[in-house]
Amino acid sequence: MTVHQLIARPRTRLLTVLAACLFVLLGGVPGALADTRRDPASTDCISTPAEYKAAWDARQVRCVSPSLFGTTHTRGDTTLYPSGFWYAWAGSNTNLERYLQLRSRYGDQPPKTGIGVLSFVGYPGLDSWDTPTDLAVYTLPAGTRAQVPAFETWFRLLDEKFGHTDAYPLAAQRDLVLAYSRLGPGEDVVGAFQDVTGCKRARLLKGAAPSAAIGCSRDFLDALAAAGPSPYDGASSLACFANFQSGYTGPRDAAALRGVLYQCQDAGFLNTGVGLGYNTYANPFVCKSAAAQTVRQRYTGREFVLPNASFGELPSHADIPLDLGSPNQRGFLQKGYC
Structure with a gap:
């Protein structure tokens, strides 16, 4: 062994030990230095709405208990979803964790946080959205089930509620599910919606309402008409479904089934x-940018549906106002956030 080796070996050992210590301090993950806002107690997951709001206000990034859910709603509402809806849509705890990351990263650019939450949820029309909107974070009453909103789930819920009505034939359910489960490279769910209903993708994304003028099929439009007003217009989901079941006289195909889910349950x-x-x-x-992102990259978080409820019926909840800025501050929707 040379003198150089005798000197170099302790130095190498020392560097190895120092590197190991640094690895432990940084959590052993690439990019840990960039996560400077993670709370030291982040292994203690947030379990109450009040804790979540405190973390939001402090711009902390922490894990969130699966017992918490989040739903965006118009400011001033007293229910999770407008009162006529049978089920409310809800984001999971993983979504809530993502929202904390947005708040931490873009707290100095509020529109990127507020609009980012709505985009992550799946709002269309955000280029001009100006309705004051809040994020409700809440726990569920004992015994309440949150369910994955697969198409099959909706038809099972309808069978449970109305019994076997022949309104939703299995063959049509199959065709609807297959249309969405056989997307090719570069194809997305908006394209699947167009394939099933005929409504032109480009027109929908520009804010056009379903109509024959944008290519929507007769079966789809007749299903909307038979179902009657949406709960957004003061009706109820259950009346909407009942209207379709008794009043729709066209083919009960995938387009008709997609229409009734569109009209009655958002x-x-x-x-x-x-x-x-x-x-x-x-x-x-x-x-x-949006154009450079793949279809796979544009999928966001996990979503559930649960029985719609007033805030007073929930064991606990907290409301977080979202700062949406103004429409002229939203170039990031197309250009990208970073």
Whole structure:
């Protein structure tokens, strides 16, 4: 062994020990230096709405208990979803964790946080959205089930509620599910919606309402008409479904079934039918423009449905106002967030 080796070996050992210590201090993950806002107690997951709001206000990034859910709603509402809806849509704890990351990263650019949350949820029309909107974080009453909003789930819930009505034939359910489960490379759920209903993708993304003028099929439009007003217009989901079941006289095909879910339960054209969120805007967590992001990258978080309820019926909840800025501050929806 040379003198150089005798000197170098202790030095190498020392560097190895120092590197190991640094690895432990940084949590052993690549990029840990960039996560400077993670709370030291982040292994103690947030378990109450009040804790979540405190973490939001402090711009902390922490894990969130699966017992917490989040739903965005118009400011001033007294229910999770407008009162006529049978079920409310809800984001999971993983979504809530993502929102804390947005708040931490873009707290100095509030529109990227507020609009980013709405985009992650799956709102269309965000280029001009100006409705004051809050994020409700809450726990569920004992015995309440949160369910994955797959197409099959909806038809099972309808069978449980109304009994076997022949309104939703298995063959049509199959065709609807297959249309969404056989997407090719570069194809997305908006394209699947177009394939099933005929409504032109480009027109939908520009804010056009379903109509024959944008190519929507007769079966789809007749299903909307038979179902009657949406709960957004003061009706109820259950009346909407009952109207379709008794009043629709056309073919009960995939287009008709997609129409009744669209009209009665807010399963819009961005709905994936598999329990994942999706949007055509840039994903806030992918540093590319919307055009450069792949379809896979534009899927967002896990979503559930649960019985709609007033805030007073929930064991606990906290409301967080979202700062949406103004429409002229939203170039990031297309150009990307980072």
